[in-house]
Amino acid sequence: MNGAPQANTARYTPGYSANAAAFMSSRTAESHAGFFLPYLRPGMRVLDCGCGPGTITLDLARRVHPGFVTGVDIAAGQIALAEAAAIYQGVANVLFRSCSIEQMTPEDEPYDAAFSHALLEHLADPVASLRRVRSLLKPGGVIGVCSPDWRGFLVAPAPPVLTEALAFYQRLQRENGGSVDAGGRLGEWLEQAGFSNVRMAARYECYADLRLIGEYLAQRIEQAEAIDGAVTKGWIDPGDPQRLAQALRMWQRQPSGLFAQAWVSAVGWA
Numbered sequence: 001m002n003g004a005p006q007a008n009t010a011r012y013t014p015g016y017s018a019n020a021a022a023f024m025s026s027r028t029a030e031s032h033a034g035f036f037l038p039y040l041r042p043g044m045r046v047l048d049c050g051c052g053p054g055t056i057t058l059d060l061a062r063r064v065h066p067g068f069v070t071g072v073d074i075a076a077g078q079i080a081l082a083e084a085a086a087i088y089q090g091v092a093n094v095l096f097r098s099c100s101i102e103q104m105t106p107e108d109e110p111y112d113a114a115f116s117h118a119l120l121e122h123l124a125d126p127v128a129s130l131r132r133v134r135s136l137l138k139p140g141g142v143i144g145v146c147s148p149d150w151r152g153f154l155v156a157p158a159p160p161v162l163t164e165a166l167a168f169y170q171r172l173q174r175e176n177g178g179s180v181d182a183g184g185r186l187g188e189w190l191e192q193a194g195f196s197n198v199r200m201a202a203r204y205e206c207y208a209d210l211r212l213i214g215e216y217l218a219q220r221i222e223q224a225e226a227i228d229g230a231v232t233k234g235w236i237d238p239g240d241p242q243r244l245a246q247a248l249r250m251w252q253r254q255p256s257g258l259f260a261q262a263w264v265s266a267v268g269w270a
């Protein structure tokens, strides 16, 4: 763990392993925030909630220059990575803060826009968190959120053991208080939080190298007892985490395989 936080909501299922950080750090605004870029203008003040290692955040900052972006993450270790990336890339119109979005209080100058990528699926009460974000926005401010929806994932080949492994990973996320159908619920969550004119869209992300996602899932499942107490709690039989991790490692070697992750996005206005 890298600066492991005390989550005040759900337990954050992905954790902060090197390979989880690696695939998050490969994200850019162009690759993962394209749905939100048309709403950004130079000079805007933007809040990025759950910014992780900050690669998307830095792109947003370049977009709104001479405006400003604040990236917030509950994990101090992620904030350290994001700050290092900002220095390395020479992006100065950005500030990173280590705190949970639920703890954020309205500032003197409210934000023009709020963004969140791959966060809401990990929260126990995403509507409460979105209400808090709305309180930080100007009236008429825009929000853009994006989360995966496991109901739309396409995986090939998909022998029963692989399906079992993916179902177990989803169980971990649910048991930790998150949602595996978050993508499809973003619209209703935004409306319940008071946002209006909500619009949704979706796209697939296909992993060019299955090892990136396969190894992440394998390691996370292997650690299910150490992190979640999954065997002790009776979520899985002893020996099964190893069996499922091995199946993922065999699957990820297949050059003709597919892991197509369904990402749903939603925009709305405060």
Ligand SMILES: C[S@@+](CC[C@H](N)C(=O)[O-])C[C@H]1O[C@@H](n2cnc3c(N)ncnc32)[C@H](O)[C@@H]1O
Binding pocket: 007, 008, 009, 012, 014, 024, 025, 027, 049, 050, 051, 052, 053, 054, 056, 072, 073, 074, 075, 078, 099, 100, 101, 102, 116, 117, 118, 119, 122, 123
């Ligand atoms: C899956 S990562 C996404 C990172 C980045 N937005 C991206 O898409 O690459 C989710 C991030 O949200 C952070 N997080 C989880 N719960 C949070 C909360 N309640 N408040 C702020 N950040 C949170 C985690 O520490 C993690 O870095």
